[in-house]
Amino acid sequence: MRLSAVKGTFDILPDDQPRWRHLLDTTARVLGRAGVDEITTPIFEHREVFEKSVGESADLVVQKEMYTFQDRGGRWLTLRPEFTAGVLRAFIEHGMHTWPSPVKLWSAGPAFRAENVQRGRFRQFHQVNCELLGGDSALLDAEAIALLVDTLSAAGLPGVHVKVGSVGDPEDRERYNGYLREALAPFERELSDTSRERLRLNPMRILDSKDAGDQALVAELLRPLDMLGNAARGHFDEVLAALERWGITYEVESAIVRGLDYYRRTAFEVHHAGIGAQSALGGGGRYDGLIAKLGGPDVPGVGWAFGIERVLDALSGEGVGPVERRRPLAYLVALDAEAVGELAALARRLRAEHRVEHSYTPRNPGKGLRDADRSGARLAVLRGSRERAAGVVMLKDLRTGDQQSLDLSELPDALRRSAGASQDDSARLAATRDH
RNA sequence: GUGGAUGUAGCUCAGUCGGUUAGAGCACCGGAUUGUGGUUCCGGGGGUCGAGGGUUCAAAUCCCUUCAUCCACCCCA
Known part of the structure; x- marks a missing residue:
């Protein structure tokens, strides 16, 4: 099963x-x-x-x-x-x-x-x-x-x-329950089964009955509020x-x-x-x-x-729609085996500030960018042998398609700038959902 | 505890006068495209047809039982 x-x-x-x-x-x-x-x-x-x-x-x-x-x-x-x-x-x-x-x-x-x-x-x-x-x-x-x-x-x-x-x-309830018992006693046989039970245990609850006959019987009676x-x-x-x-x-x-x-x-x-x-x-x-x-x-x-x-x-x-799920700011794409380790370490540092995800196996650029796109990330960061040789990463904005080669040391600042921009996005999102 | 509706792919659902190998869309995987995503095109994997039993040459389809889900009754802290 x-x-x-x-x-x-x-x-x-x-x-x-x-x-x-x-x-x-x-x-x-x-x-x-x-x-x-x-x-x-x-x-x-x-x-x-x-x-x-x-x-x-x-x-x-x-x-x-x-x-x-x-x-x-x-x-x-x-x-x-x-x-x-x-x-x-x-x-x-x-x-x-x-x-x-x-x-x-x-x-x-x-x-x-x-x-x-x-x-x-x-x-x-x-x-x-x-x-x-x-x-x-x-x-x-x-x-x-x-x-x-x-x-x-x-x-x-x-x-x-x-x-x-x-x-x-408590004394009001006692008094009211006594009143109900007295008022309903002559009609006990007309009450529904559950209400007859309630007549003994907690008569007040008869008022709650959905049984039409019960309701007719209590319609003319005083309510608890009347006897406070x-x-x-x-x-x-x-x-x-x-x-x-x-x-x-x-x-x-x-x-x-x-x-x-x-x-x-x-x-x-x-x-x-x-x-x-x-x-x-x-x-x-x-x-x-x-x-x-x-x-x-x-x-x-x-x-x-x-x-x-x-x-x-x-x-x-009320049309208060589903709130959008959090997305990563950046997705790091490893283009070769060595980059997997490099980017995992890089991601760990960047995560002090941002939501960052990365590939766990080497990906070709097409697959890697698709991974990045599906994660919902705004930015993709690519690293392979070419980038390694130059000591850089490739930073790509997945919405505009713009990409630039960036020295590794410049990456944190670049992410910070984008994070500011996407926070504006989420603020707008929050504003629409809070109407 | 009671009643009604519904159970077919990961999801939403088609398919029942019983008849070949059970379908679509979405999703997933691969390719077109071996260093550039989304769109498009091509291909692929994936099914105890909720389960068990029965009828039949033949059952997703008909019958019985059962389980589950949803809605409602009962009840409601």
């Missing part, structure tokens, strides 16, 4: 890399300016890290989608299905609650879920994650949303659709006020529901049309109490993640 990538995984080939690089560079720049520092945590953790964070009502659904395995020492480990739990584990382990507050951290990398594959859903996928830890100010909720919007905007998606809601404080306590209501209003003040357009979602029950108060999502059925680019919310639940100090936090593949998908749809 021919080997292939595992279902739900894929290779990011050299031609794809510039787009990824661009998105990650943009992320680092935007978040860095906001005082968010990068943190890298392991891609697997003790299973408890994720099991504790996930919560009881969700674990039935969610745990079976986690890649959990036993290593040779008998440890139970889980490939991270998301970033938050691992980052919080690091926060606790390194005593970050003593750092100047708030502690702002971002990460990027792969995550793993054993899901069925479709557009925008993979088993190994990649996320950018951001956490703002140690403050309960509504300003931090708003900042989190702003950072998500600003990052996507800077990457080339200025018009994402922001949905903001609040799931309230004073504290959560005030907090939510402050978040919205900040967003308005900053000119961030949003839509209030009266029944925003998230699959995990660690969310408190603010929850939000960003959506984009045209990336298939999975329209969510990312989302997040506030999770006060989660750090304590994981065994740390009772420090509040708010965070989000977006899916890199989905954002790139959206960017393609």
Whole structure:
């Protein structure tokens, strides 16, 4: 059987890399300016890290989608299905609650879920994650949303659709779930199977049901937003006020529901049309109490993640085209065996400044220039017996066809001059792709 | 877990009322051009027709099974 990538995984080939690089560079720049520092945590953790964070009502659904395995020492480990739990584990382990507050951290990398594959859903996928830890100010909720919007905007998606809601404080949720149970109890037999299950475990999620019958039953009921306590209501209003003040357009979602029950108060999502059925680019919310639940100090936090593949998908749809791959400045063509060694040594020196490639076997000029042309190099440098006798190289501009014989000592300067010119090219290229 | 569509060369795809040796474009290699690339022209290599089984004188083509990919449902941290 021919080997292939595992279902739900894929290779990011050299031609794809510039787009990824661009998105990650943009992320680092935007978040860095906001005082968010990068943190890298392991891609697997003790299973408890994720099991504790996930919560009881969700674990039935969610745990079976986690890649959990036993290593040779008998440890139970889980490939991270998301970033938050691992980052919080690091926060606790390194005593970050003593750092100047708030502690702002971002990460990027792969995550793993054993899901069925479709557009925008993979088993190994990649996320950018951001956490703002140690403050309960509504300003931090708003900042989190702003950072998500600003990052996507800077990457080339200025018009994402922001949905903001609040799931309230724990007591609000309890009250609301009680209300739902009471209101829906008479209709229990009319609910869909999953919703009947949810009625016991987490009634709020019934609001999420796509079943038409379920939707009809809940249509007339109050939404979570309608039953927020004073504290959560005030907090939510402050978040919205900040967003308005900053000119961030949003839509209030009266029944925003998230699959995990660690969310408190603010929850939000960003959506984009045209990336298939999975329209969510990312989302997040506030999770006060989660750090304590994981065994740390009772420090509040708010965070989000977006899916890199989905954002790139959206960017393609926006006509933000593939970014051109890096090309060498010069390709050194060895015309005889001795030149191969000479040029390899020369290339090594030139590489201190430029991207330079060279032939590894003797080539005739025709083949050598074709090699140079295919590499995408702007310049070809030829060296053979004639050049050696004169102590020179032949420098050829592959676009104009101009060529000149050049003393070896003059080559570095000549390359520097051309490098200046081709940087202008790449600047133009960058300008067109950043529209 | 469920449903639909699709699997033919490295890539994109033609080819199925069953019938010679399975084709094209692009890509790759060589030559025209043994010290000058791109364009052009000529030639060449490359295929378990996803896999297994069945029907048939004969299967890429028909039947069954299976796997994979894509899309969607379910679910979604």
